[in-house]
Amino acid sequence: xxxxxxxxxxxxxxxxxxxxxxxxxxxxxxxxxxxxxxxxxxxxxxxxxxxxxxxxxxxxxxxxxxxxxxxxxxxxxxxxxxxxxxxxxxxxxxxxxxxxxxxxxxxxxxxxxxxxxxxxxxxxxxxxxxxxxxxxxxxxxxxxxxxxxxxxxxxxxxxxxxxxxxxxxxxxxxxxxxxxxxxxxxxxxxxxxxxxxxxxxxxxxxxxxxxxxxxxxxxxxxxxxxxxxxxxxxxxxxxxxxxxxxxxxxxxxxxxxxxxxxxxxxxxxxxxxxxxxxxxxxxxxxxxxxxxxxxxxxxxxxxxxxxxxxxxxxxxxxxxxxxxxxxxxxxxxxxxxxxxxxxxxxxxxxxxxxxxxxxxxxxxxxxxxxxxxxxxxxxxxxxxxxxxxxxxxxxxxxxxxxxxxxxxxxxxxxxxxxxxxxxxxxxxxxxxxxxxxxxxxxxxxxxxxx
Ligand code: ADP
Ligand code: MG
Numbered sequence: 001x002x003x004x005x006x007x008x009x010x011x012x013x014x015x016x017x018x019x020x021x022x023x024x025x026x027x028x029x030x031x032x033x034x035x036x037x038x039x040x041x042x043x044x045x046x047x048x049x050x051x052x053x054x055x056x057x058x059x060x061x062x063x064x065x066x067x068x069x070x071x072x073x074x075x076x077x078x079x080x081x082x083x084x085x086x087x088x089x090x091x092x093x094x095x096x097x098x099x100x101x102x103x104x105x106x107x108x109x110x111x112x113x114x115x116x117x118x119x120x121x122x123x124x125x126x127x128x129x130x131x132x133x134x135x136x137x138x139x140x141x142x143x144x145x146x147x148x149x150x151x152x153x154x155x156x157x158x159x160x161x162x163x164x165x166x167x168x169x170x171x172x173x174x175x176x177x178x179x180x181x182x183x184x185x186x187x188x189x190x191x192x193x194x195x196x197x198x199x200x201x202x203x204x205x206x207x208x209x210x211x212x213x214x215x216x217x218x219x220x221x222x223x224x225x226x227x228x229x230x231x232x233x234x235x236x237x238x239x240x241x242x243x244x245x246x247x248x249x250x251x252x253x254x255x256x257x258x259x260x261x262x263x264x265x266x267x268x269x270x271x272x273x274x275x276x277x278x279x280x281x282x283x284x285x286x287x288x289x290x291x292x293x294x295x296x297x298x299x300x301x302x303x304x305x306x307x308x309x310x311x312x313x314x315x316x317x318x319x320x321x322x323x324x325x326x327x328x329x330x331x332x333x334x335x336x337x338x339x340x341x342x343x344x345x346x347x348x349x350x351x352x353x354x355x356x357x358x359x360x361x362x363x364x365x366x367x368x369x370x371x372x373x374x375x376x377x378x379x380x381x382x383x384x385x386x387x388x389x390x391x392x393x394x395x396x397x398x399x400x401x402x403x404x405x406x407x408x409x410x411x412x413x414x415x416x417x418x419x420x421x422x423x424x425x426x427x428x429x430x431x432x433x434x435x436x437x438x439x440x441x442x443x444x445x446x447x448x449x450x
Contacts, residue, residue: 001071009034009044012066016059028054031194035080042067043078047194052079110179111169111213115162121287123280124430126156129271133160133245137167140175140211140243144269146234150248151273154313157247160273161213164245168211175210182219186226193225206233211243217265218249221256231261238264276312278396279426281305284312285319294323300338306399307346318345354397354446356409362446363390375411388421389439395422397446 009032017025028051035043046052055063060077067075117137122130129149136147149157165177180188185206192202206212212233220227237244248255251272252265276284282305289296296319304322308315325341326333360371367386374387387410394406395418403415403422410418428435 003070005034005037005042008037008042008067008070011070012063015066016063019062020059037071037075040071040073041076041078043080045080045082047082048196049081051194052081055079111165111177112162112179113166115159116166117163119287119291120156120159120163121280121284123276123283124436125274125276125280126160127430129156129160129273132269132271133164134167136243136245137164137171140168140172141241145238145241146244146246146265146268148246148248148252148265148268148270149273150251150270152275152310153249154311155273155275156312157249157273158215161215161245161247165211165213172210176208177211177213178205178209179213179215181215182217185214185230186219186223189226189229207236209237209242211245212237213245213247215247216249217246218255220261227258227261231258231264234261234264238267244268275310277426277429278305281309281312281315284315288316288319289323292320292323294327296323297333299335300333303335303338303399304342306396307342314345318342321345356394356398356401356406358446359393359397360390360409362442363393366442366445375409377411388425389442391418391421392425393439393443393446397443 013025013029016029020029031047031051032044032055035045037043046055056079064075064077067077117130117134120126120130129151132144132147133149136144149160151157161179165179168175168177188202188205192199220230234244246265252262252270255262255265282301285296285301285305289301300322304315304318308318322338322341325331326337331337357371360374363369363386364371364374367382369383369386373383374390376383391406391410394401394409395403403418406418407413407415425439429439
């Protein structure tokens, strides 16, 4: 065998590159160097123990097989650790929070100036979450620490984190605030372990903060070493009265993280963001249209708001699709055009066609009444409320229905009666959590196919 170990290693790296892709190779393989080949042992140097563990777990056999092919004999792969990082980590752990380590004068905080409280539309679905976020922005590190915000995709969690950041920047100009996704935190941490000289930078970045805004914490699930590091970070910040705000796509109990971490996530205040109701969706669309300085007719706003119910990002995206189409093609702004543009968007549960009959039947059932009662003339409270609920649900659940149509379906009532009913229910929904639960239950039943 005339090839040098360098040539042989290069061959292996090339092979791995086609199998694993350039990115993985750059991250994990490039920092390795061949050291020796003696007694059928091929030794490579690795920056630290973390690398050797990773390799052993993932590609050890593969590399040994490649080596065996090249040398035409059994080869053992061995690792030589350049330096062990553990002593370094330990000394850093001991350094006090506000050490004399020079700090960068500006931390790249990644806070998006567009995501402010002013631009956040408040409705029943996010009122409590917004109020808590505002309280944190006014009184960081005091009342709600940590603030834990959870909710489904596209409902405004990230927006709220940035809004807190933007507000804090104004109210506390000297604060060190960092917005970071959990993924970025984990990759920063891994980077710090891989290259030990980066560890102080990592600690400095995270431990000297006045406010940490960490997004999508669910990405900690399954990442044990990052969980451990986050646990330490959490304690350090919390012990020093620094504010922590966490956003998650699920509540703490559903996060499969270590028990001790989960219980800490419950220490402060937990708020959820629900799917927005129709009125909020309308208000959001109006606000976005206004921000774009584009006038959108009411019937079109209503159409979009009814079509997209469960994701504000999608709601925004649909409006943008419509307005850019109208702008660039100079097409008249009609409902028909909008229907064509948005024919393929909408929530999956939209495929179940909700009829006014189904709504009336379900509501009547819930209140032990008959559909006839709902359509009839009686105005006693036992009948009036269910009737108003049914009207409200018809207006919010059926895409193409006018208040006049609804009035007709309820024994020929006037459309102003329908509007009055809808407003009344809306108000009740804003103030009565039990009522919200009841309405949600009815909605679910309406959506179940017989
Ligand atoms: P999440 O982080 O919950 O997935 P985002 O915060 O990224 O959701 O929100 C998605 C989009 O919807 C963003 O552009 C955001 O500005 C917008 N948005 C969400 N909620 C609201 C709201 N209440 N008012 C105005 N815009 C909102
Ligand atoms: Mg988000």
